[in-house]
Amino acid sequence: MSNQNQTEKRAIDLVNASLKKRYAKERRFRHVGQAAVIMGLLFVSFLFISIIGNGYTAFEHTFVRLNIEFSEQEIDPEGKRDPQALSTANYAGLVKAAMRAEFPDVKARKDKRALYKLISSGASLALREMVLANPEIIGTKKEVWLVADDDIDMLIKGHIDRNVPESDRRVSDKVIGWVEQFESKGAVEKQFNTTFFTNGDSREPELAGIGGAVMGSLYMLLVTLALSFPIGVAAAVYLEEFAPQNRWTDLIEVNINNLAAVPSIVFGLLGLAMFINFFGLPRSAPLVGGLVLTLMTLPTIIIASRAALKSVPPSIREAALGIGASKMQMVFNHVLPLAMPGMLTGTIIGMAQALGESAPLLMIGMVAFIVDIPGGPFDPATVLPVQVYLWADSPERAFVERTSAAIMVLLGFLFIMNFLAIILRRRFERRW
Amino acid sequence: MDTATAVDEMGGDMSQTVATEGAFDHEKASQAFVGKVGEIAVDNPRMTARKVNVYYGEKHAIQDVNLDIGKNEVISMIGPSGCGKSTFLRCLNRMNDTIDICRVAGEIKLDGQDVYDKKLDVVPLRAQVGMVFQKPNPFPKSIYDNIAYGPKIHGLVSNKADLDEVVESSLRRAGLWSEVKDYLDQPGTGLSGGQQQRLCIARTIAVSPEVILMDEPCSALDPIATAKIEELIDELRENYTIAIVTHSMQQAARVSQRTAYFHLGKLIEVGNTDDIFTNPSHKLTEDYITGRFG
Ligand SMILES: Nc1ncnc2c1ncn2[C@@H]1O[C@H](COP(=O)(O)OP(=O)(O)OP(=O)(O)O)[C@@H](O)[C@H]1O
Numbered sequence A: 001m002s003n004q005n006q007t008e009k010r011a012i013d014l015v016n017a018s019l020k021k022r023y024a025k026e027r028r029f030r031h032v033g034q035a036a037v038i039m040g041l042l043f044v045s046f047l048f049i050s051i052i053g054n055g056y057t058a059f060e061h062t063f064v065r066l067n068i069e070f071s072e073q074e075i076d077p078e079g080k081r082d083p084q085a086l087s088t089a090n091y092a093g094l095v096k097a098a099m100r101a102e103f104p105d106v107k108a109r110k111d112k113r114a115l116y117k118l119i120s121s122g123a124s125l126a127l128r129e130m131v132l133a134n135p136e137i138i139g140t141k142k143e144v145w146l147v148a149d150d151d152i153d154m155l156i157k158g159h160i161d162r163n164v165p166e167s168d169r170r171v172s173d174k175v176i177g178w179v180e181q182f183e184s185k186g187a188v189e190k191q192f193n194t195t196f197f198t199n200g201d202s203r204e205p206e207l208a209g210i211g212g213a214v215m216g217s218l219y220m221l222l223v224t225l226a227l228s229f230p231i232g233v234a235a236a237v238y239l240e241e242f243a244p245q246n247r248w249t250d251l252i253e254v255n256i257n258n259l260a261a262v263p264s265i266v267f268g269l270l271g272l273a274m275f276i277n278f279f280g281l282p283r284s285a286p287l288v289g290g291l292v293l294t295l296m297t298l299p300t301i302i303i304a305s306r307a308a309l310k311s312v313p314p315s316i317r318e319a320a321l322g323i324g325a326s327k328m329q330m331v332f333n334h335v336l337p338l339a340m341p342g343m344l345t346g347t348i349i350g351m352a353q354a355l356g357e358s359a360p361l362l363m364i365g366m367v368a369f370i371v372d373i374p375g376g377p378f379d380p381a382t383v384l385p386v387q388v389y390l391w392a393d394s395p396e397r398a399f400v401e402r403t404s405a406a407i408m409v410l411l412g413f414l415f416i417m418n419f420l421a422i423i424l425r426r427r428f429e430r431r432w
Numbered sequence B: 001m002d003t004a005t006a007v008d009e010m011g012g013d014m015s016q017t018v019a020t021e022g023a024f025d026h027e028k029a030s031q032a033f034v035g036k037v038g039e040i041a042v043d044n045p046r047m048t049a050r051k052v053n054v055y056y057g058e059k060h061a062i063q064d065v066n067l068d069i070g071k072n073e074v075i076s077m078i079g080p081s082g083c084g085k086s087t088f089l090r091c092l093n094r095m096n097d098t099i100d101i102c103r104v105a106g107e108i109k110l111d112g113q114d115v116y117d118k119k120l121d122v123v124p125l126r127a128q129v130g131m132v133f134q135k136p137n138p139f140p141k142s143i144y145d146n147i148a149y150g151p152k153i154h155g156l157v158s159n160k161a162d163l164d165e166v167v168e169s170s171l172r173r174a175g176l177w178s179e180v181k182d183y184l185d186q187p188g189t190g191l192s193g194g195q196q197q198r199l200c201i202a203r204t205i206a207v208s209p210e211v212i213l214m215d216e217p218c219s220a221l222d223p224i225a226t227a228k229i230e231e232l233i234d235e236l237r238e239n240y241t242i243a244i245v246t247h248s249m250q251q252a253a254r255v256s257q258r259t260a261y262f263h264l265g266k267l268i269e270v271g272n273t274d275d276i277f278t279n280p281s282h283k284l285t286e287d288y289i290t291g292r293f294g
């Protein structure tokens, strides 16, 4: 075509000539896009692989089978089966007795103490629970799977190397010998770690769980949702639909946008000064956490809700007004239902933000070491990200995998919330 | 003979303009006719507009329009695209309030009551002066709910049976009933463009407004549906007042008693439809209706 005379060229020839260049451009752009996506995916998968690789073992824990004698003499010498007496009995003694019976030739005091340490201190609680649930077993002998100490767990999972010199190892050769004796009898087993999901925090890794943090997060999010959704939506509706356009509303708009960019720790300081020091609300409570995070998520929700309201086509408003609907009726019967999916999406994203937030909560004392699972928004509690922070700070090897496992649970919740947001958007997108 | 003088004046003015050779300067021509628009007043007016000026920000969209709309009358408004027909129509039930940058000056009265009175409640006004918009805008709800919404919020019906009846009769009169009677629970937005237009007409008449403003109600309709709507307009005229914007001369001629011709934001000529179409007194009107312009 190029040797053809310029004047004889038809438009279609010019189009064809330009096509090649256009397609090349398009291809280049596609490649750049694909490269960006692949890079992103690589980083994300690296993150996931490292977290999952570190954390998946935490979902299992080592249990040791012991032949426990529920001796009446030890548990209930008076034989009255008084629950009070039963619950205060020395169950740790039962475990010790069983261990002594298992290894009769361990005599030295020091060795005995080391031997008892094979089993977690939480084992006695499990025995107490068994007895309280069923007092009949007193006086019988029974094989029971008991939680092993975290060092034993690490040994079994291979995180403690048996081949390094004894001095470099947390577990002595003697202990390894006992464990191997158990292993040879098939009395060591990895089981699903329910403790991790049901327990609160603990100094003992094998007894530490995210139950408390999950409940804390839940109460906190409930408070946040209950406050920020209605307030955010009401504010957005007023600003978008009813407020006059003047300098004041402009000022408010600027401030809301500013608030969205304020570092979250500042909200924590504000919460500390206002809710705890001024109003005297309890420290470490999910209620206060929820209030602080409400302040933090409100701008997000208001901005998303206003955008959702703005995206409702004006023709729908005109249609409603045109047949004599009042402004109120127009907003609540037509505009709000159409904007709702957008508002909900914004709210869920705000909630996900709140769920992942830790800095402001440190300020209001939610970083305390709390063993009990909170029973309500007024009880002291911690939340998932703060729990991650606490565990990441602990030296024990067993807390490393628990940290990753807690992150996995947190990511799971975030994933569910964001997925919900996407479904909502899909479901209600473009209804006009 | 007015026309002749006007054209002469025009010729005189032309020399001073930068208009290209032989082009007809409509701006100058429309200025030349100010004050000679014909009979703006009627004996028994339903709505009266006096010295109405509308601005969209800086843009002066309507200039000094005076016009009466009589009882039991159909008045059609014609004119080239962008001349302000919709704008004028939307002033009559204050729909322009919804546009932030829009400012309306002048006086518009409905039965002697000033429509732009600060104390006037626009809700009953719009219930009384209904509107069919230029672009069909059904609610994203079911066909049934589209029609039922108006009667419901105004409390026009007391029970479901009455409501069903209103929905059916409105759809029938708009010529849509036979097409949708089995799909009343389907979304109104799923209808075709022309069906949506008729749905919007049905929705407007369902609240029985006394004045109906129709902005190109038949722009997307086939001749049969158009005939049906024109029939409806004829029927409604017995009790109501109708202002209709249309781009179809034939339609204006068929349905209206009076016709108003707008040009570049000005009312150029108004009069009996027959007179306007057979014997327009202005060059601009004549050019427009004979198809030489617009
Ligand atoms: N919302 C608005 N904002 C700004 N300017 C507007 C707006 N609506 C209309 N206008 C302007 O006002 C003038 C009149 O518009 P209008 O819609 O009344 O014309 P029209 O006669 O109805 O035209 P058409 O026959 O194409 O519907 C146009 O020049 C338009 O640009």
Ligand SMILES: [Mg+2]
Residues within 6 Å of the ligand: B085, B086, B087, B134, B215
């Ligand atoms: Mg128009």
